[in-house]
Amino acid sequence: MNDKKVPGYRWTICALLFFATTVNYLDRQVLSLLKPHLEELFDWTDNDYANIASVFQFTYAISMLFAGRIIDKLGTKKGYAWAIIIWSLGAILHAFAIPMGNLVSTVLGFAGIGIASVSIVGFMISRAVLGFGEAGNFPAAIKATAEYFPKKERSFATGFFNGGTNIGAVLAPLSVPFIAAQWGWEAAFIFIGAIGFLWLFFWYKYYDKVEDQKRLSPEELAYIRDGEVETPSVISEGVVHEAKISWFKLLSYKQTWAFAIGKFMTDGVWWFFLFWLPAYLKDQYGMVDTQIMLPLAVLYSMTMFGSIGGGWFPMYFINRGHEVYAGRMKAMLLIAIFPLVVLAAQPLGHITFWIPVLLIGVGASAHQAWSANLFTTVSDMFPKKAIGSVIGIGGMMGGLGGVLVTKLAGALFTNYKALGHIETGYSIMFAICAMAYLIAWSIMKALVPKYKPITDL
Numbered sequence: 276m277n278d279k280k281v282p283g284y285r286w287t288i289c290a291l292l293f294f295a296t297t298v299n300y301l302d303r304q305v306l307s308l309l310k311p312h313l314e315e316l317f318d319w320t321d322n323d324y325a326n327i328a329s330v331f332q333f334t335y336a337i338s339m340l341f342a343g344r345i346i347d348k349l350g351t352k353k354g355y356a357w358a359i360i361i362w363s364l365g366a367i368l369h370a371f372a373i374p375m376g377n378l379v380s381t382v383l384g385f386a387g388i389g390i391a392s393v394s395i396v397g398f399m400i401s402r403a404v405l406g407f408g409e410a411g412n413f414p415a416a417i418k419a420t421a422e423y424f425p426k427k428e429r430s431f432a433t434g435f436f437n438g439g440t441n442i443g444a445v446l447a448p449l450s451v452p453f454i455a456a457q458w459g460w461e462a463a464f465i466f467i468g469a470i471g472f473l474w475l476f477f478w479y480k481y482y483d484k485v486e487d488q489k490r491l492s493p494e495e496l497a498y499i500r501d502g503e504v505e506t507p508s509v510i511s512e513g514v515v516h517e518a519k520i521s522w523f524k525l526l527s528y529k530q531t532w533a534f535a536i537g538k539f540m541t542d543g544v545w546w547f548f549l550f551w552l553p554a555y556l557k558d559q560y561g562m563v564d565t566q567i568m569l570p571l572a573v574l575y576s577m578t579m580f581g582s583i584g585g586g587w588f589p590m591y592f593i594n595r596g597h598e599v600y601a602g603r604m605k606a607m608l609l610i611a612i613f614p615l616v617v618l619a620a621q622p623l624g625h626i627t628f629w630i631p632v633l634l635i636g637v638g639a640s641a642h643q644a645w646s647a648n649l650f651t652t653v654s655d656m657f658p659k660k661a662i663g664s665v666i667g668i669g670g671m672m673g674g675l676g677g678v679l680v681t682k683l684a685g686a687l688f689t690n691y692k693a694l695g696h697i698e699t700g701y702s703i704m705f706a707i708c709a710m711a712y713l714i715a716w717s718i719m720k721a722l723v724p725k726y727k728p729i730t731d732l
Contacts, residue, residue, distance in 0.1 A: 300443025325685020334406035336674020343667020358411025365404030366468030372397030542673030543680030585644020
């Protein structure tokens, strides 16, 4: 079918996924942008900040395991709605971290238990709620993409909506420091957190299951389902039921492990860039508050090219005769080479801060290209009914990898800062970030050397 003649309502759905992902990353980045101010206000160390950030990542990781199953059970529409409601409330909750910490301290005090820091406890609770809600974003978005797009377009659609991570990362440094400077740090969490509730209106207005979507033409529906092979669902009493698939069953497939290890090895790199770059600009160049707005905006703007271009890249090989998985893996290998430029960030950083900003921007852009294709390997290999669960397993592994990276960074920076050699800590972390993708690709290729879709679920 000639896709140029096919109406494009599916891209309206993709736009909704894009804006939800933008909100997702706006909410999670507020804390890192306010870190320099909050660590002075509450006397935090890098280890304290790492502990707070890792609560988000750990909760996110564990919740991802269940989020996929919940999305599969509730359906994309309700599941996505509940996810954004919870994470938006979690984002707003940060503004009340101190009262919450005081409440916990009072309650525990009656039990004879003291806490070291009211602020740390309050922010940990807020990050946990945020992480629980945000875990639903990607399982729901990937599932919606699988519902509304044919396989050949899914990596491009995924790259498009995943571009919301970049827009969120760009808008956050352009807005959060300004809001905090004008109305206080609490207002930054409240204003940014409230945006998610606006998205809900449009989601309920424009999204429906593909088979119930009145705005979808018969031609576009046929195009979406063209060439699709799906295992049959169980039908009883006239109702379609998707058979439950156990995690143990999914873990028996090398395809699941390939995706999960790819996430474990590389998610922490992106989160390191997201959570620690404001601290890097302060530690290395003394930049704080609104001074970091432009360099971070430039850096994260670069990642948009990786996200959208990375989603398109496999099509270059597929259109030249490569099978879908082979084309995607070839593209991912080339993408994995680009983060190596991050190795030069510290050696050349003494010239101007723009050099590490641009080099890290290349690495972060490569991550987004990698991520768009990594997500799509799941819909390449698994039937729709298992996508949310597999994404959840991989997301959990990615979150655990992020916890390890964050805790390692906090320990390194605290220790090397005490020794007066903070630059050594950043050199170590940049080396880890640079090498992660080639290692991940090698493991994935060893596990699944050729395309082998799952047909027995």
